[in-house]
Amino acid sequence: MEPISIEGTPKTPSVKFDSASGHIEIKGRSIPENSIEFYKPLVDWLEEYAQGPMDKTTVNVQLEYFNTSSSKCILDVFKKLEAIHKAKNEVVINWHYEEDDEDMLEAGEDYESIIRVPFKMIEIVE
Amino acid sequence: MSFDVHEYYSKLNGGDVLVAFKGSVTTDLINNILEEIEEKMDSANEQAKIRKKVYNVLVESLQNLYHHVEELPEKLKTDFESKFGIMVVSRENEAYKISTGNFITSEKIKFLKDKIDKINSLSKEELKDMYKFILNHQKLSAKGGGGLGLVDIARKTGNKLDYTFQHYQDDYYFFNLDVFITEDK
Numbered sequence: 001m002e003p004i005s006i007e008g009t010p011k012t013p014s015v016k017f018d019s020a021s022g023h024i025e026i027k028g029r030s031i032p033e034n035s036i037e038f039y040k041p042l043v044d045w046l047e048e049y050a051q052g053p054m055d056k057t058t059v060n061v062q063l064e065y066f067n068t069s070s071s072k073c074i075l076d077v078f079k080k081l082e083a084i085h086k087a088k089n090e091v092v093i094n095w096h097y098e099e100d101d102e103d104m105l106e107a108g109e110d111y112e113s114i115i116r117v118p119f120k121m122i123e124i125v126e
Numbered sequence: 127m128s129f130d131v132h133e134y135y136s137k138l139n140g141g142d143v144l145v146a147f148k149g150s151v152t153t154d155l156i157n158n159i160l161e162e163i164e165e166k167m168d169s170a171n172e173q174a175k176i177r178k179k180v181y182n183v184l185v186e187s188l189q190n191l192y193h194h195v196e197e198l199p200e201k202l203k204t205d206f207e208s209k210f211g212i213m214v215v216s217r218e219n220e221a222y223k224i225s226t227g228n229f230i231t232s233e234k235i236k237f238l239k240d241k242i243d244k245i246n247s248l249s250k251e252e253l254k255d256m257y258k259f260i261l262n263h264q265k266l267s268a269k270g271g272g273g274l275g276l277v278d279i280a281r282k283t284g285n286k287l288d289y290t291f292q293h294y295q296d297d298y299y300f301f302n303l304d305v306f307i308t309e310d311k
Contacts, residue, residue, distance in 0.1 A: 010157070010160075010161075011157070031160075031185050031189075033153055033156070033189055033192055033193075065178070065181060065182060065185065067182075067185050067186060067189060068186060068189075068274035068275050068278045069189065071261060071274065071278075072261060072264075072265075072274075075261060075262065098174070100174060100175050101174075101175070101178060102175075103178070103179065103182065103282055106254075110254070110257065110258050110261070113258065114258060114261070114262050
């Protein structure tokens with residue numbers, strides 16, 4: 001499987017998906033007007049990855065901002081990861097948030113309560 | 127008498143204003159405003175927590191406008207560009223105020239009014255539940271909106287949404303929304 005590597009822009013995050021290592025990373029800002037366009041290839045990639053995932057998949061999400069349009073797409077990404085986890089593979093989602101950013105912590109907790117995958121909340125201290 | 131949108135905008139634009147625009151709501155415009163507000167808050171040394179809230183709420187407000195501006199029919203359009211909307215970010219009594227305005231047809235008023243009244247009636251916990259329910263159960267529209275914007279704004283600000291619908295002409299109304307970001311919410 002070809003890895004995904006996308007540079008970040010002021011409105012879209014940097015993305016690194018690597019099936020060989022099982023490392024998945026979404027980092028930066030996710031505030032496009034229409035997020036489906038951006039996230040669809042990522043969800044499709046995970047769908048394919050789910051056919052033969054690594055024993056352990058490590059996911060790092062470190063967002064500075066994301067809009068509500070992205071929030072649904074991020075949930076779709078997590079649902080794919082949930083399926084991988086449900087098929088008895090190890091998956092962990094590290095949700096990074098900046099010190100004092102309670103909104104971002106709460107957003108992570110929202111996902112944690114919806115998605116049946118172990119989450120780790122990681123505070124970034126400057 | 128029809129509502130004077132331009133006068134309303136002038137009034138909004140009269141206080142301690144950080145960014146203001148009236149005109150076509152386009153992606154480029156949104157990008158420019160976001161860049162401008164970020165620079166202004168950086169140079170004003172606003173604390174990170176407030177800065178992020180203002181930015182987040184502004185993103186949702188602008189994208190709500192972008193997705194929902196109603197095109198006026200040709201005969202009423204004379205005074206307005208297509209996809210016309212207004213937006214003003216100002217400081218008012220220690221709070222940041224984000225005002226937006228756009229045209230709307232009368233048949234959409236009830237849905238929107240009911241939605242805002244519902245949001246305003248909910249506690250912090252209830253808003254969280256509503257947000258999670260919509261997040262998990264509602265599909266994104268073709269336009270990319272998800273029905274979450276106002277709920278998210280109410281959650282992040284912790285304040286009630288202030289709104290009015292002013293009659294413009296025929297079936298067209300002007301919808302004004304004011305949201306406030308205060309220090310300790």
